[in-house]
Amino acid sequence: MKKLALALVCFVSVAFFASCTPEITNPEPSIAIMTGENYVYDGQTIDINTEYLIGFRAASNSQTMKELASFKLVGTIYDIDDSVLSTNDSTFAISGSEYVYQKVLNFEVRELIGKVSLTASVTDVDGKVNSTTITLNINQPAVALEPKDFSWLRKGSEDGTGLAEYGLEWKGNGKEVFAIIKPVEGATMFAILPEDWEAVKTDVDKAAFFSDGVYSVISDFRGVSAWNSNDYNFVIGTLYNGQYHMIHITHGEVQSITNAQGQYVRTDITITGQSK
Numbered sequence: 001m002k003k004l005a006l007a008l009v010c011f012v013s014v015a016f017f018a019s020c021t022p023e024i025t026n027p028e029p030s031i032a033i034m035t036g037e038n039y040v041y042d043g044q045t046i047d048i049n050t051e052y053l054i055g056f057r058a059a060s061n062s063q064t065m066k067e068l069a070s071f072k073l074v075g076t077i078y079d080i081d082d083s084v085l086s087t088n089d090s091t092f093a094i095s096g097s098e099y100v101y102q103k104v105l106n107f108e109v110r111e112l113i114g115k116v117s118l119t120a121s122v123t124d125v126d127g128k129v130n131s132t133t134i135t136l137n138i139n140q141p142a143v144a145l146e147p148k149d150f151s152w153l154r155k156g157s158e159d160g161t162g163l164a165e166y167g168l169e170w171k172g173n174g175k176e177v178f179a180i181i182k183p184v185e186g187a188t189m190f191a192i193l194p195e196d197w198e199a200v201k202t203d204v205d206k207a208a209f210f211s212d213g214v215y216s217v218i219s220d221f222r223g224v225s226a227w228n229s230n231d232y233n234f235v236i237g238t239l240y241n242g243q244y245h246m247i248h249i250t251h252g253e254v255q256s257i258t259n260a261q262g263q264y265v266r267t268d269i270t271i272t273g274q275s276k
Contacts, residue, residue, distance in 0.1 A: 024063050028128040031058040031120060040105065045137040052105045054134065058122035060097040066124040068094050071101060073120050080114040081211050094122075105136075113138050142202035147274035150247070154179070156257075156266030166247060166275065167240025173226040179252070179269060181221040183238060190215040190237035197235045197248045200276070210237070210244045224252040224271050232273075249273040 034055030035041065046052055056073075060066055074089040092101075101120065107113070115138055121131035152170060154160040160170025160181075167187030174180050183189040192215045200206050209215075215237060223234045234249040250273040257265045 024061075027061055027064050027066075027126070028130040029058060029061050029066070029068060029122050029124045031056060031122045031130050031132050033120075033132055033134050034100070034102070040134065040136060042134045043137070045139050046105070046107075047139050048107045048141075050106065053102065054105055054118065055100065055102040056120040056132070058094075058099045058101075058120075058130075060124060061128070064124075064126070064128075065097065066126050066128070067097060068099050068122055069125045070094060070123045071099055071120070072123075073101065073118060076117045076119075077113050078115050078117075080207055082114065085113060107138060113140065140204070142204040144202055145200070145206060145276040147248070147276045150273060150275050152181075152271040154269050156268070165240075166245050167238045173269075174222060176222075177225065177227040178222040179224045179226050179271065181224075181236075181271075182219070184240075187238055187240040189218050189221065190239075191218045191221075192235040192237050192246065194233050194235050194248075197246060200246060206244065206246065206276070210239075224249065224269075225254065226267070226269050227254060229254045245275055247273065247275045 033039075033042065034057050038053045040046060040052045040054050056071075058068060058071060060068060070091055071094050072089060072091040074087065076087045077085045079085050099122065107116075115135060117133055117135045119131055119133040121129055123129045150162060150166075152160050152162040154170050154173075157172075160179075163170055163181070164184075167184050168181055168189070169184050170179060170181050172180055181189075192213075196209060196213060196215075200209050218236075221234070221236050223232060224230075229252060231251050232249050236247050236249070238245045238247070249271060251271070253270040253272070255268045255270075257268055259265050
């Protein structure tokens with residue numbers, strides 16, 4: 001009986017001490033966005049070419065007091081229709097029970113963007129992770145587009161020149177005697193209404209047009225004669241290397257080239273217009 005009583009006392013003692021030990025339900029470290037007069041806040045609208053301060057403060061869990069091991073920052077940039085343009089991340093090894101991260105933000109690029117999100121994560125030595133995200137809207141004043149003159153030239157049977165920046169090529173003319181302009185591999189070509197050329201005046205207009213404008217994808221363009229010189233009012237577009245182009249074709253010049261004896265040598269065709 002004494003042995004049994006002793007066993008019961010031991011059991012009760014273990015149960016007592018176990019019930020007095022609080023269970024840690026959230027053992028991860030803490031992380032918060034720093035606030036104050038100079039810091040950006042979640043949902044804020046910021047201007048391009050302006051400096052702003054962002055900060056995060058991380059600390060060990062107040063119960064476990066496990067030291068911090070690493071800090072990670074992931075930045076994602078979105079265009080105006082919420083499609084992801086780019087994502088970058090950086091990870092730093094840290095130590096101690098507290099870590100402060102501060103950085104000056106300044107969006108100087110002219111690429112049209114809608115917002116940026118920054119997610120900061122902290123990990124402690126036990127592998128416990130916590131994170132927080134701040135999203136900033138970008139106020140990007142419209143910039144007027146300056147149309148740029150272009151000239152595409154095809155000498156006889158040679159490939160056309162001047163088209164590469166638009167993701168286009170001119171390798172031949174069709175049997176119906178029209179120049180055949182095609183997109184290169186990786187590029188997309190569009191047929192655009194002439195009135196849209198006049199309507200798109202700024203980079204914001206252009207981004208909005210290619211986001212939800214009226215245009216159709218085409219495999220080639222055959223509007224310019226390879227037989228007679230003419231004026232035109234065609235507008236095509238391309239998407240190449242992540243950049244949209246609007247191309248206004250206004251003239252095609254057809255010239256027969258002869259030698260000193262007046263003999264026919266080749267036909268040169270020049271297509272001119274403007275792009276933006």
